[in-house]
Amino acid sequence: MSIRDQIRKGSTTLLILAVLSEEPMYGYQISRELARRSGGYFDMKEGLLYPLLHRMKREGLVSSQWQTVSGARRRKYYAITKAGLEALQEQAQEWQMFMSQLQGVLAGVNLS
Amino acid sequence: MMSEQDSHLSIESALRQIAAGLRLSSQTERELLEEIRGHLEDAVDDAVRRGQDPDDAVREVGERFGVAVVAEALQDEHAPWESADAIVACILPVAGALILRWLTFVPAGSAAGWGFLLLRPSLWVVSVLVLAASLLYYHRWRYALAVWGFFWALSLIFVAF
Numbered sequence: 001m002s003i004r005d006q007i008r009k010g011s012t013t014l015l016i017l018a019v020l021s022e023e024p025m026y027g028y029q030i031s032r033e034l035a036r037r038s039g040g041y042f043d044m045k046e047g048l049l050y051p052l053l054h055r056m057k058r059e060g061l062v063s064s065q066w067q068t069v070s071g072a073r074r075r076k077y078y079a080i081t082k083a084g085l086e087a088l089q090e091q092a093q094e095w096q097m098f099m100s101q102l103q104g105v106l107a108g109v110n111l112s
Numbered sequence: 113m114m115s116e117q118d119s120h121l122s123i124e125s126a127l128r129q130i131a132a133g134l135r136l137s138s139q140t141e142r143e144l145l146e147e148i149r150g151h152l153e154d155a156v157d158d159a160v161r162r163g164q165d166p167d168d169a170v171r172e173v174g175e176r177f178g179v180a181v182v183a184e185a186l187q188d189e190h191a192p193w194e195s196a197d198a199i200v201a202c203i204l205p206v207a208g209a210l211i212l213r214w215l216t217f218v219p220a221g222s223a224a225g226w227g228f229l230l231l232r233p234s235l236w237v238v239s240v241l242v243l244a245a246s247l248l249y250y251h252r253w254r255y256a257l258a259v260w261g262f263f264w265a266l267s268l269i270f271v272a273f
Binding site for chain 1: 130143144146147148150151154155176177178179181182185186188189190193
């Protein structure tokens with residue numbers, strides 16, 4: 001597994017929580033938003049978003065609700081919960097600390 | 113060039129491929145496939161709006177979605193909980209009904225009957241506990257009431273015989 005894949009695997013929950021902290025979204029919308037904000041860096045099989053969302057729902061980090069959008073077509077909207085917001089704060093701080101320490105270590109590395 | 117009906121058929125084929133890899137309850141599968149269908153339709157619509165050929169759009173969307181791998185991931189995520197749901201749905205009413213049956217017998221071992229049972233607070237405590245436990249576990253009245261109904265059906269059988 002590449003470093004990018006490892007980082008993505010460890011941070012996907014955080015990314016989804018960050019996107020949902022602004023407004024409830026449906027799966028495709030979350031996927032597009034993640035791609036847009038990261039410029040495709042965190043690109044993954046879009047379908048794998050759903051098992052992750054369902055696990056986050058089971059863990060109480062998000063809630064979901066079906067909404068009829070047109071005719072008989074429905075979309076399942078996901079919204080961040082209070083526990084999700086707390087997890088977002090905690091994970092975001094942890095990642096900031098991680099990146100800060102990592103940059104400190106890498107400061108002396110010649111990347112050219 | 114692929115027509116809208118053809119692209120719909122291709123989405124159906126992707127959904128069938130995913131459904132073939134799922135062994136979950138019919139309701140769970142129905143909801144998962146409805147959610148995935150919406151995603152695929154939105155993605156194809158977006159691609160066609162951007163000027164992509166519908167044929168290519170369906171193929172690309174399918175690849176990007178990971179039709180081949182998503183069923184396994186969904187199955188892995190949901191199957192353990194479906195098993196747990198089934199176990200709880202069996203254990204809760206059976207345990208409740210057995211406790212209730214035990215309560216119907218007076219210390220001498222003779223059956224007290226419903227007349228006696230209905231006056232005992234423990235009957236209502238057990239009954240409410242079974243309902244509350246199901247509701248806490250499933251978070252849905254429909255499921256909790258189904259478990260509760262099963263509990264009462266078993267209780268009627270256990271106490272009567």
